[in-house]
Every structure is written in C-alpha cells, then in structure tokens.
Amino acid sequence: MLTLYLTPGSSSFAAHIALHEVGATFDVKKLSIVDKEHQAPDYLAVNPAGKIPALLIDGRLLTEVAAILFYLAKRYPATGLLPPEDDIEAQAQVISWMAYVASGLHPVWNKGLDLALPAFEIADERLGDSEWAVGGYSIADIHLFRLYWRLSSANDLPNGRFPNLQRHLEQMLQRPAVIRTLAAEAA
Numbered sequence: 773m774l775t776l777y778l779t780p781g782s783s784s785f786a787a788h789i790a791l792h793e794v795g796a797t798f799d800v801k802k803l804s805i806v807d808k809e810h811q812a813p814d815y816l817a818v819n820p821a822g823k824i825p826a827l828l829i830d831g832r833l834l835t836e837v838a839a840i841l842f843y844l845a846k847r848y849p850a851t852g853l854l855p856p857e858d859d860i861e862a863q864a865q866v867i868s869w870m871a872y873v874a875s876g877l878h879p880v881w882n883k884g885l886d887l888a889l890p891a892f893e894i895a896d897e898r899l900g901d902s903e904w905a906v907g908g909y910s911i912a913d914i915h916l917f918r919l920y921w922r923l924s925s926a927n928d929l930p931n932g933r934f935p936n937l938q939r940h941l942e943q944m945l946q947r948p949a950v951i952r953t954l955a956a957e958a959a
C-alpha cells in the first residue's frame with residue numbers, strides 16, 4: 773500500500789506525477805503548508821522532519837523526492853523511467869540531474885532571480901537541444917520539470933530566457949500523467 777503526503781504544487785508534485793506515470797494504486801493525504809499542517813503532531817508522527825513529500829510504503833517512511841522517484845522507477849521497471857540496468861553511466865547521469873535539481877535548483881528557485889537565474893541557466897545549457905535530460909524520458913525529467921514549472925509560473929520570465937527548459941516543460945505538459953496530476957491537485 774502506497775500513501776503520498778502532498779501539498780499541491782510543492783515538491784510532492786514530482787512524486788505524484790511519477791505515481792501516475794507508473795500506474796500505481798495509491799492514497800493521497802493533502803496537507804496545507806500555509807496552515808502549517810506539515811508541522812502538526814499528526815504529520816510529525818509520520819515524518820519527523822516535517823517536510824513534504826513523504827511516501828509510506830506499507831507504513832514505512834520514504835522521504836526526499838529523488839528517493840521516491842528512484843523507488844517508483846525501480847519498483848515498476850516496465851515503465852522505463854530509468855535507463856537500463858547495464859547502462860551504469862546513464863543511470864548515474866539521472867542521479868546527477870536529480871541531485872542538481874534537489875541541491876542546486878530547489879534551494880534557490882524562490883530566493884530571488886539573482887540567485888535563481890544562474891542556477892537555472894546551468895540546467896538550460898546542460899539540457900541543450902536534447903528532448904529529455906538523459907536519453908529517453910526518465911525520473912530526471914519529472915524532477916527537472918517540477919522546478920522549472922514552479923519558477924516559470926511564479927515569475928514573468930522574458931520570452932526565450934530558458935529556451936531548452938521551456939521546450940522541455942511544454943513536452944511535459946502534454947504527458948497524460950502530468951495532465952492527470954495537475955487536475956488532481958487542482959481539485
């Protein structure tokens with residue numbers, strides 16, 4: 773049994789998309805960060821760090837977006853959200869992207885454009901004209917999309933500022949799992 777604790781539009785959006793991508797059966801528990809529900813005793817009993825998301829796997833806690841994405845990709849290998857097992861370098865590139873998103877983009881996206889733009893510039897250049905972050909579509913794309921989606925919806929970025937991230941976002945917005953997740957979180 774999988775249970776995702778989420779706040780619509782927050783980091784949990786990536787985990788929520790991945791659950792839809794893999795076709796898992798799961799429960800959702802919505803928390804309001806504004807109302808500080810993530811710091812309430814009920815949630816701290818689930819996740820003592822008080823951060824969102826949290827995934828319960830048969831009652832066992834898994835935190836950190838990258839770890840949740842990794843778990844889902846490995847548990848549902850037929851969905852191909854990680855490069856093949858024998859392509860160690862491609863798998864490492866997926867981890868590299870997710871580590872950069874978690875440690876390079878997530879801490880700065882809402883700390884002012886002076887900090888955010890250089891960090892996203894690195895991601896835009898790294899993506900270049902590739903369709904996806906690493907070979908085929910992977911969990912790296914889900915994690916990257918979630919941060920650029922957040923940055924671009926919170927700021928009036930000049931047209932063409934991040935052409936590669938923007939193209940990537942538009943591809944992501946066409947995926948049925950992303951459309952379903954957006955609708956579920958808006959409900």
Ligand SMILES: N[C@@H](CCC(=O)N[C@@H](CS)C(=O)NCC(=O)O)C(=O)O
Nearest residue numbers: 782783822823824825836837838874
């Ligand atoms: N490194 C964590 C970051 C989790 C995180 O900071 N989540 C935010 C929501 S986007 C949160 O819980 N904010 C509430 C708080 O920090 O009090 C991950 O990747 O899961």
